[in-house]
Amino acid sequence: GNNTEGDDFSISTLLEKANANLGKNLDEPLVIFGDIAVPTGLQNADPCTARGCLWPKNNGRVVVPYRISDQYSRRERDVIEQGLRSFEAATCVSFRPQSRERDFLDIQSRDGCYSFVGRRGGGQIVSLSRQGCVFHQIVQHEVLHALGFDHEQTRSDRDQHVRILLENVIPGMEHNFRKINTRNLDTPYDYNSVMHYGRFAFSRDREPTIVPIPDENVAIGRATEMSANDILRVNRLYTCSSNVPIPVQRNKLF
Numbered sequence: 001g002n003n004t005e006g007d008d009f010s011i012s013t014l015l016e017k018a019n020a021n022l023g024k025n026l027d028e029p030l031v032i033f034g035d036i037a038v039p040t041g042l043q044n045a046d047p048c049t050a051r052g053c054l055w056p057k058n059n060g061r062v063v064v065p066y067r068i069s070d071q072y073s074r075r076e077r078d079v080i081e082q083g084l085r086s087f088e089a090a091t092c093v094s095f096r097p098q099s100r101e102r103d104f105l106d107i108q109s110r111d112g113c114y115s116f117v118g119r120r121g122g123g124q125i126v127s128l129s130r131q132g133c134v135f136h137q138i139v140q141h142e143v144l145h146a147l148g149f150d151h152e153q154t155r156s157d158r159d160q161h162v163r164i165l166l167e168n169v170i171p172g173m174e175h176n177f178r179k180i181n182t183r184n185l186d187t188p189y190d191y192n193s194v195m196h197y198g199r200f201a202f203s204r205d206r207e208p209t210i211v212p213i214p215d216e217n218v219a220i221g222r223a224t225e226m227s228a229n230d231i232l233r234v235n236r237l238y239t240c241s242s243n244v245p246i247p248v249q250r251n252k253l254f
Contacts, residue, residue: 010198010221011141018132019112053118053148054238055093055103062238064147065098066105067123076134080107083139090231092240093147098123105146113138115145140194140226148237149230152189152196153210154180161189161213162220168207176202177209185236187229194223194230 055062068080084095098104106123113133115126126142128134153162156179164177190196191212198221199208212218
């Protein structure tokens with residue numbers, strides 16, 4: 001319902017806590033939409049409408065090279081690697097340690113949790129700060145950005161599914177609620193997407209900023225892992241063939 005308890009573990013609450021100090025350090029990239037890094041320079045602000053931002057495919061599989069910084073403990077590294085492996089079971093995307101490839105995900109503990117959207121070229125940073133970002137759902141969320149996905153509540157059709165209450169948003173944070181001309185890949189709007197922010201995202205006074213419609217009591221932003229729709233979208237964006245195993249949806253009791 002409308003309670004705030006339980007919302008403390010929503011994706012957006014975790015991200016906001018971890019990203020509280022972002023922007024104070026000039027070495028970090030400009031981060032908008034909460035956790036999306038923007039390249040400096042003259043690239044298009046929403047690069048994934050451009051063709052070149054997907055990771056390449058060979059023999060029906062997309063293999064994304066990655067490097068994990070040695071800043072992490074063994075346990076943290078396990079959480080990150082498990083997050084990467086979770087894509088292999090259900091999509092044609094897999095991850096392998098970078099050897100000589102030019103383009104790769106450079107996973108580091110910087111300030112906060114953030115990622116670029118889509119493939120940027122070269123070693124692109126995915127920041128998973130040891131202070132607050134090393135959770136399974138955050139790893140999946142940031143990796144989905146790197147594969148080319150935006151936040152659910154910025155979908156082009158979001159106004160049919162949520163109402164955005166800008167009057168409750170922290171002044172200066174309104175840009176997080178702009179709509180984007182997203183590729184929705186013939187999938188429904190999904191309140192359970194790991195890319196959906198919670199009801200109190202960027203709230204100035206614990207008043208809701210995102211309210212589902214028509215039923216405002218639906219839970220949003222509570223995903224602890226990718227939804228079936230998140231997985232379907234990866235498979236559609238990367239045109240994975242149909243022999244990819246269909247994920248078994250465990251019945252969730254919320």
